[in-house]
Amino acid sequence: xxxxxxxxxxxxxxxxxxxxxxxxxxxxxxxxxxxxxxxxxxxxxxxxxxxxxxxxxxxxxxxxxxxxxxxxxxxxxxxxxxxxxxxxxxxxxxxxxxxxxxxxxxxxxxxxxxxxxxxxxxxxxxxxxxxxxxxxxxxxxxxxxxxxxxxxxxxxxxxxxxxxxxxxxxxxxxxxxxxxxxxxxxxxxxxxxxxxxxxxxxxxxxxxxxxxxxxxxxxxxxxxxxxxxxxxxxxxxxxxxxxxxxxxxxxxxxxxxxxxxxxxxxxxxxxxxxxxxxxxxxxxxxxxxxxxxxxxxxxxxxxxxxxxxxxxxxxxxxxxxxxxxxxxxxxxxxxxxxxxxxxxxxxxxxxxxxxxxxxxxxxxxxxxxxxxxxxxxxxxxxxxxxxxxxxxxxxxxxxxxxxxxxxxxxxxxxxxxxxxxxxxxxxxxxxxxxxxxxxxxxxxxxxxxxxxxxxxxxxxxxxxxxxxxxxxxxxxxxxxxxxxxxxxxxxxxxxxxxxxxxxxxxxxxxxxxxxxxxxxxxxxxxxxxxxxxxxxxxxxxxxxxxxxxxxxxxxxxxxxxxxxxxxxxxxxxxxxxxxxxxxxxxxxxxxxxxxxxxxxxxxxxxxxxxxxxxxxxxxxxxxxxxxxxxxxxxxxxxxxxxxxxxxxxxxxxxxxxxxxxxxxxxxxxxxxxxxxxxxxxxxx
Ligand SMILES: NC(=O)c1ccc[n+]([C@@H]2O[C@H](COP(=O)([O-])OP(=O)(O)OC[C@H]3O[C@@H](n4cnc5c(N)ncnc54)[C@H](O)[C@@H]3O)[C@@H](O)[C@H]2O)c1
Numbered sequence: 001x002x003x004x005x006x007x008x009x010x011x012x013x014x015x016x017x018x019x020x021x022x023x024x025x026x027x028x029x030x031x032x033x034x035x036x037x038x039x040x041x042x043x044x045x046x047x048x049x050x051x052x053x054x055x056x057x058x059x060x061x062x063x064x065x066x067x068x069x070x071x072x073x074x075x076x077x078x079x080x081x082x083x084x085x086x087x088x089x090x091x092x093x094x095x096x097x098x099x100x101x102x103x104x105x106x107x108x109x110x111x112x113x114x115x116x117x118x119x120x121x122x123x124x125x126x127x128x129x130x131x132x133x134x135x136x137x138x139x140x141x142x143x144x145x146x147x148x149x150x151x152x153x154x155x156x157x158x159x160x161x162x163x164x165x166x167x168x169x170x171x172x173x174x175x176x177x178x179x180x181x182x183x184x185x186x187x188x189x190x191x192x193x194x195x196x197x198x199x200x201x202x203x204x205x206x207x208x209x210x211x212x213x214x215x216x217x218x219x220x221x222x223x224x225x226x227x228x229x230x231x232x233x234x235x236x237x238x239x240x241x242x243x244x245x246x247x248x249x250x251x252x253x254x255x256x257x258x259x260x261x262x263x264x265x266x267x268x269x270x271x272x273x274x275x276x277x278x279x280x281x282x283x284x285x286x287x288x289x290x291x292x293x294x295x296x297x298x299x300x301x302x303x304x305x306x307x308x309x310x311x312x313x314x315x316x317x318x319x320x321x322x323x324x325x326x327x328x329x330x331x332x333x334x335x336x337x338x339x340x341x342x343x344x345x346x347x348x349x350x351x352x353x354x355x356x357x358x359x360x361x362x363x364x365x366x367x368x369x370x371x372x373x374x375x376x377x378x379x380x381x382x383x384x385x386x387x388x389x390x391x392x393x394x395x396x397x398x399x400x401x402x403x404x405x406x407x408x409x410x411x412x413x414x415x416x417x418x419x420x421x422x423x424x425x426x427x428x429x430x431x432x433x434x435x436x437x438x439x440x441x442x443x444x445x446x447x448x449x450x451x452x453x454x455x456x457x458x459x460x461x462x463x464x465x466x467x468x469x470x471x472x473x474x475x476x477x478x479x480x481x482x483x484x485x486x487x488x489x490x491x492x493x494x495x496x497x498x499x500x501x502x503x504x505x506x507x508x509x510x511x512x513x514x515x516x517x518x519x520x521x522x523x524x525x526x527x528x529x530x531x532x533x534x535x536x537x538x539x540x541x542x543x544x545x546x547x548x549x550x551x552x553x554x555x556x557x558x559x560x561x562x563x564x565x566x567x568x569x570x571x572x573x574x575x576x577x578x579x580x581x582x583x584x585x586x587x588x589x590x591x592x593x594x595x596x597x598x599x600x601x602x603x604x605x606x607x608x609x610x611x612x613x614x615x616x617x618x619x620x621x622x623x624x625x626x627x628x629x630x631x632x633x634x635x636x637x638x639x640x641x642x643x644x645x646x647x648x649x650x651x652x653x654x655x656x657x658x659x660x661x662x663x664x665x666x667x668x669x670x671x672x673x674x675x676x677x678x679x680x681x682x683x684x
Contacts, residue, residue, distance in 0.1 A: 005094040011143030029121040030348040031365040032072025051136035079135035086112040087518035090466035106210040115517040125252025129204025132159035178203025179602035186609035205556035205604035214516035222260035240266035242308035243334035248319035254339030258287040258312030268312040271319035292316040320353035323385035336396040343607035352378035376410035383412035400567040450571030455652030457526035459558035465519040467548035527638035541622030556613035560641025564611035580612035587614035594629025
């Protein structure tokens with residue numbers, strides 16, 4: 001048995017491994033808020049020590065107390081394995097079933113240096129999107145996976161493996177819940193407290209479900225968003241050449257923006273305060289140039305506009321300064337957005353203007369109230385500057401990062417009924433939301449992703465070749481192109497544009513060198529597309545044209561997976577945007593229709609307490625069982641959301657629901673009756 005196998009199979013080691021030095025070359029999570037009182041701190045340490053033999057308690061109790069003091073959390077750094085963590089080819093993992101080995105492949109990808117934002121704190125993206133809370137949980141989960149058979153299911157509560165339970169071949173191998181709270185205990189500070197106690201975690205969308213595939217996962221969606229935002233503002237026959245897209249963030253997801261801007265053909269300026277993050281994205285060639293001086297930035301943008309260059313620039317500094325500078329220097333911004341991590345505003349997601357990066361980190365940990373004031377002041381400034389630009393004609397959209405939500409909480413001037421918007425020539429249109437105060441700006445889901453993609457069933461379908469072989473990925477790309485081209489011929493006119501965009505994306509995928517970490521691909525597709533592509537992969541595995549199993553999955557940010565009133569379900573206007581039945585039904589339904597693992601999370605994307613989001617992973621191994629599972633589960637996974645969006649009277653979804661019923665006689669969706677507005681007007 002090789003050392004890698006031995007290390008995985010032993011789980012928590014029998015002897016204490018040597019202390020690990022804190023590696024300053026790695027991007028670490030910011031120090032978390034010191035929120036526990038002394039009794040709670042003792043409880044946090046008592047909780048952490050549960051994982052270890054009592055003989056280690058005298059040493060570890062002191063060490064964990066120190067970690068809690070220094071970092072605000074107990075990560076158990078000493079237990080971080082010595083082997084390099086990355087997505088190994090599936091046959092290199094120890095184990096009794098391929099499904100479990102495929103899950104190990106996915107977990108290790110989510111924690112690899114190439115992919116994870118703070119790998120030593122087990123954070124994949126979004127500042128606090130955790131795979132596990134500590135290294136003991138990682139070691140135990142890997143051990144359980146290496147032991148399990150396909151007659152068992154591993155139960156994971158917020159990173160903690162509760163154990164292996166008897167089940168059956170068609171049951172999920174792993175069921176994950178992350179951050180499931182009693183609703184009244186789901187505020188930001190509840191996360192701080194219960195995460196510090198070691199009893200819950202924030203799994204983001206795809207970190208805690210092992211489905212993150214690096215920034216590629218989001219490039220496709222971002223490209224679709226930028227392209228369609230461009231189409232919305234374009235005069236006849238115009239494209240995005242020479243137009244400016246201003247935004248922020250080069251992190252886990254936001255890092256996709258410059259690449260997407262390049263693919264869409266515009267000039268992208270993306271502000272980022274963290275120098276390590278800028279350097280990573282630049283070295284990965286995800287952004288073309290780096291500029292750290294505002295005057296230089298203005299000159300460079302002017303030149304690029306003049307020459308209609310396709311260009312992406314990282315501005316090393318605060319986004320607020322760029323909005324203000326471009327306003328004072330009269331640089332016209334065509335498209336504007338923001339991708340700071342405002343789902344996590346007080347713990348490193350948003351850096352306030354006016355103070356430098358180091359100072360902000362210091363303030364965050366030591367003077368959290370003052371830090372909060374600075375963040376809110378900065379958000380008000382940012383909104384004021386954006387308002388000046390939109391008055392000149394900029395199209396600004398919220399990127400689902402809770403920018404408008406947090407700005408409104410900070411008292412920023414962003415409500416539609418404010419005189420700022422009502423007294424201008426280009427007053428934004430109301431989108432007809434009832435029961436909530438409307439923002440002056442739409443979210444990208446309200447204007448773009450919802451009506452153009454989700455309501456028709458198009459969402460971020462993805463797959464990972466567990467062989468880790470780029471040739472397998474190439475093969476899957478060409479299979480997907482063939483399937484989509486065939487499907488496009490019979491597609492109705494309502495989805496022709498989406499089909500063309502997706503074919504163009506997959507045709508360019510190899511050339512755009514999108515892979516970071518595992519051999520993965522994202523491709524927006526509807527229910528029919530997903531099923532046909534998956535079926536073709538399964539056949540190719542059976543015929544050994546693809547050398548190892550494929551993992552199917554998706555982002556939770558999809559048609560059905562997520563209930564999030566300010567994002568995925570922001571284009572639902574029947575009041576049900578504040579319910580979470582769809583996400584819960586989705587995971588329950590996936591789990592008995594053949595998913596290999598399912599997960600349900602609190603807070604992914606927009607913050608703790610603001611959303612419920614769920615997802616799945618499914619292993620295709622070329623068998624007839626896999627073929628049955630994929631047809632049953634993928635059909636439900638999309639059409640659950642279609643039926644709900646249809647019930648909310650969304651036109652595209654009503655169209656898609658009727659189409660789905662024509663294809664599947666066993667499907668009977670409840671279709672809403674539409675009321676004549678005049679009838680209601682007369683009532684009140
Ligand atoms: N890309 C998408 O399609 C998409 C979709 C929905 C939501 N989101 C949201 O976008 C946000 C960003 O996600 P992420 O994974 O990139 O998070 P991240 O934390 O990895 O990256 C955010 C980056 O913003 C930088 N930043 C913070 N404040 C700044 C400021 N004032 N000026 C300049 N830079 C600043 C941070 O240093 C960080 O690197 C999240 O809230 C996420 O939920 C993205």
